Amino acid sequence: MRRPPDLTTDRARAVLGRARAVPAGHVAAYSDLDPAAPRFAGTILSASGDPSVPWHRIVRSDGSLTQGERQAKLLAAEGVALTGDPPRVDVRLARWWSDVDPA
DNA sequence: GTGATGACGGAAA
DNA sequence: CTTTCCGCCATCA
Numbered sequence: 001m002r003r004p005p006d007l008t009t010d011r012a013r014a015v016l017g018r019a020r021a022v023p024a025g026h027v028a029a030y031s032d033l034d035p036a037a038p039r040f041a042g043t044i045l046s047a048s049g050d051p052s053v054p055w056h057r058i059v060r061s062d063g064s065l066t067q068g069e070r071q072a073k074l075l076a077a078e079g080v081a082l083t084g085d086p087p088r089v090d091v092r093l094a095r096w097w098s099d100v101d102p103a
Numbered sequence: 104g105t106g107a108t109g110a111c112g113g114a115a116a
Numbered sequence: 117c118t119t120t121c122c123g124c125c126a127t128c129a
Binding site: 005006037038 | 124125126127128
């Protein structure tokens with residue numbers, strides 16, 4: 001088991017902070033939490049262990065889920081539009097910062 | 104200082 | 117449309 005990363009760093013806090021900022025019914029991509037290091041964002045969420053962090057609202061940039069059905073169920077409960085099988089988020093509609101109409 | 108890993112992203116086939 | 121491969125950045129041993 002790799003030891004938990006240091007969540008005290010500013011970078012890690014920034015990631016967790018943005019994750020908490022995502023409102024229910026919307027989702028965000030790892031690249032949104034940290035555009036320069038999406039992998040790092042995932043590592044932090046996995047190690048955060050903080051129930052105040054809505055990790056289930058964080059999906060891949062293409063809308064695919066990282067935690068399978070566990071995540072899909074939570075998102076569906078918030079009214080997030082899921083589609084296909086395996087279920088993936090309709091990012092076009094649920095992405096947090098992107099409420100703009102793609103036209 | 105070097106090597107290896109990861110809840111990823113984007114491009115190519 | 118799905119699947120595969122490479123590349124990125126930060127952190128850990």
